[in-house]
Amino acid sequence: MNIKLCTETFNLNNPASMETYISLGGYEAWKKIVERKSSKLEIINKIKESGLRGKGGAGFLTGLKWSFIPQQAKQKYLVCNSDESEPGTCKDRDILRYNPHAIIEGMLIASYAIGASVAYNYLRGEFLDEQWKVFNNALEEAYKNNFIGKNILSTNISIEIYSLIGAGAYIVGEETAMLESIEGKRGMPRIKPPFPAIKGLFGKPTIINNTETLASIPKIMLNNEGWYKDIGIGNSEGIKIFSMSGHINKPNNYEIPLGTPFSNLLKLSGGVLNGNKLKAVIPGGSSVPVIKGEDMMMTTMDYPSIAKAGSMLGSGGVIIMDETTCMVSVLHRISRFYYSESCGQCTPCREGTGWLHKILSNILNGKGTLNNLDQLNKIANQIEGHCICALGDAAAMPVRSFLKHFWHEFEYYVEKKESMVS
Numbered sequence: 204m205n206i207k208l209c210t211e212t213f214n215l216n217n218p219a220s221m222e223t224y225i226s227l228g229g230y231e232a233w234k235k236i237v238e239r240k241s242s243k244l245e246i247i248n249k250i251k252e253s254g255l256r257g258k259g260g261a262g263f264l265t266g267l268k269w270s271f272i273p274q275q276a277k278q279k280y281l282v283c284n285s286d287e288s289e290p291g292t293c294k295d296r297d298i299l300r301y302n303p304h305a306i307i308e309g310m311l312i313a314s315y316a317i318g319a320s321v322a323y324n325y326l327r328g329e330f331l332d333e334q335w336k337v338f339n340n341a342l343e344e345a346y347k348n349n350f351i352g353k354n355i356l357s358t359n360i361s362i363e364i365y366s367l368i369g370a371g372a373y374i375v376g377e378e379t380a381m382l383e384s385i386e387g388k389r390g391m392p393r394i395k396p397p398f399p400a401i402k403g404l405f406g407k408p409t410i411i412n413n414t415e416t417l418a419s420i421p422k423i424m425l426n427n428e429g430w431y432k433d434i435g436i437g438n439s440e441g442i443k444i445f446s447m448s449g450h451i452n453k454p455n456n457y458e459i460p461l462g463t464p465f466s467n468l469l470k471l472s473g474g475v476l477n478g479n480k481l482k483a484v485i486p487g488g489s490s491v492p493v494i495k496g497e498d499m500m501m502t503t504m505d506y507p508s509i510a511k512a513g514s515m516l517g518s519g520g521v522i523i524m525d526e527t528t529c530m531v532s533v534l535h536r537i538s539r540f541y542y543s544e545s546c547g548q549c550t551p552c553r554e555g556t557g558w559l560h561k562i563l564s565n566i567l568n569g570k571g572t573l574n575n576l577d578q579l580n581k582i583a584n585q586i587e588g589h590c591i592c593a594l595g596d597a598a599a600m601p602v603r604s605f606l607k608h609f610w611h612e613f614e615y616y617v618e619k620k621e622s623m624v625s
Contacts, residue, residue, distance in 0.1 A: 219337050221344040224304035230350055232424035233308050236315060237358045243274070246316040246424070253423050253431040254440030259284055259376075259413030260488070260518045262506055271400040272317045272408050280409040281314045281322040282385070283417050285334075286369055286376040288327055289488035290540060291520030294444040294456050295414035299326070299334035302418060303341035307364065309417030311351065312424060314362045317410050322364045324414075325381050328371035335368055342366060373544035377592045378411040379403075380546070391546045392592035415444060436462030439505040443516070447472040449523035450479065461505045468504055468521070479525035483608070487517020489537050490597030492604030496524075513604070529622040530609040534601060535563040541598035552595035555586040559602055566613065569620035576613055580606055 217223055224230070236246070251266025272279060283306060287295040298306060306324065314322045326335055342364060345351045353361045367385060369375050375384045379393035382404050403409025419441075423431045432440040439462030448454045452473025459468060465484075475481050481496035486504075492514040494502070502508045509516045524533065542556040562579055565571045583599035590596070606613060615623045 218301040219303050219341060221304055221341065221348065224302070228425060229304050229421070230308055232421045233311050233350060234356065236312060236424070237356055237360050240358070240360075241315075243316050243318060246312065249428070250316070250420065250423065252428065254435070255416065255419060255423060255431060256441070256506070257413055258415035258419070258443060258519065260289070260490075260515075262516060265412065265416055268400070268412075269313070269317050269410055271398070272410055273401065274318055276318075276408045278321075278405075278407045279317055279319040280404040280407055281310060281317060281319040282378075282381065282404065282409060282411045283310055283322065283324040283414060284376065284378065284381060284411055285324055285326040285330070285338075285414045286381060287414070287518075288373040288376045289490060289518045289520055290537075291446060291448055291485060291522045292488045292518040293446045293448075294519060296327075296330060296334055297456050298414055298418050298444075299330065299338050303338045304345065305418040305421055306338070306414055307341060307345050307351070309412075309420035310364055311362055312420050313410065313412060313417060314364075315360070317408075319410070320362055322362065323385055323404075324364065324366045325375070325385060326366065326368045327376075328369040331368055335366070339366055372546075373540075374546045374592075374594060377594065380592070381411065382409065391548050392594075394591055434460050435505070436460050436503070437505075438462070438507075439503070443504070443519055445504065445519045445521050447521050447523065449521075450476040450525035450528070451523045452476055459504065462508075463504050465502045465504055466500055469500075469523070472523075475523065475525050477525075479527060481523070482526045482528055483524045483530065485514075485520070485522040485524075485601075486512075487515045488520035489522070489540065489601065490593075491515040491517045492600050493530075493608060494604075495608050527624055529624050530605055530612045531563070531567060531616045531622065534605045535560075535567050537601050538563050538598065541594065545594060545598070549590040549592075549595060551586045551589040552598065555582050555595070556598045558582050559586075559598065566616055571617045573614065573617055575617065576606060576610070 247269045255265045256262045310322045351364050372390050375381045375390035377392045380390040384390040399409045435441050444456050444458045483493050484499040485493050494512050494514050502512050506516050538560040542560040545552045545556045547553040562575050583602040586595045587599035612623050
């Protein structure tokens with residue numbers, strides 16, 4: 204039995220081992236780079252030209268992000284963001300579990316390209332039992348084979364990689380909060396600018412990339428110009444893993460070319476559960492706006508198409524909801540999460556998320572009024588765009604989109620004190 208992940212097929216008997224990874228061309232890109240002492244600028248330009256975007260949520264061009272780092276700085280850092288905490292998203296944990304060496308090789312190439320001598324992989328606190336152990340075992344293997352450390356492969360190049368694990372806080376998935384946590388402080392977002400590429404970890408220039416992003420780099424470096432870009436369909440560039448969950452027959456992680464019609468992805472994941480009608484989709488993790496089912500069926504899985512439909516590709520956590528779903532209950536659950544996970548630093552987020560959750564609780568418990576619906580929109584508007592980090596936006600955007608598309612359900616709940624669906 205095999206599992207397909209990150210464009211490769213691994214034997215499930217020992218998928219995470221160095222032996223498996225090397226048998227599939229692993230570390231070949233890294234060996235070529237260090238042996239030839241490749242130009243850092245050429246590597247950055249190749250990643251830039253590949254069209255690789257950050258796969259953690261923002262979708263910013265990876266090579267362009269690397270180019271912001273001041274090459275003249277003596278000490279620089281790379282951080283791999285493996286704090287996968289976005290509800291509905293479970294792709295990075297599988298890469299950590301089955302393909303840790305791709306992450307390590309990607310971290311090494313990225314560190315070399317930006318001139319960083321030290322890199323950190325920050326894992327989610329809930330990954331302690333499996334992913335943490337698997338990644339550390341892979342790290343130990345890489346050190347033993349001199350792919351990491353001092354005088355790598357006798358080339359006088361030295362790069363150290365360290366792994367850290369969080370304590371289960373959603374907020375440290377925000378890149379500057381993660382830097383604070385690595386420094387031993389409370390994980391709270393920093394005011395930007397300055398941005399991490401200029402003043403990041405320990406006050407030094409730092410690049411933060413997502414797990415899936417870094418795991419994609421070795422194959423891009425091994426292949427010809429345009430290889431990664433050409434995988435995408437139409438004007439889309441590259442591939443993306445989508446975590447399919449909710450009311451579907453085969454929930455799982457699916458890696459597909461960007462630009463694939465959503466209808467194809469839905470079919471790939473077995474279709475809607477019990478043959479029910481598709482009601483709504485959250486396409487990029489719980490923090491992005493919801494899309495009505497009929498509108499989602501017209502989209503393709505890429506950044507422009509999802510944006511045109513009124514949402515974002517985000518982390519790739521695709522949550523499927525069928526006709527039996529009570530949208531009031533779903534939004535109440537989402538609001539509870541962001542209320543619980545707010546770090547409390549910004550007043551609009553600290554107070555606003557609490558108000559949203561309280562009002563939605565009242566509506567769900569039959570105590571809501573029609574005026575509450577306008578209040579929800581007003582509070583969401585006061586939160587969005589008024590906070591240091593994106594958590595406030597993440598709490599506000601679902602509220603506004605649920606009300607926009609399913610106002611009638613909330614109105615019915617208020618008037619009848621019951622759900623429209625059984």
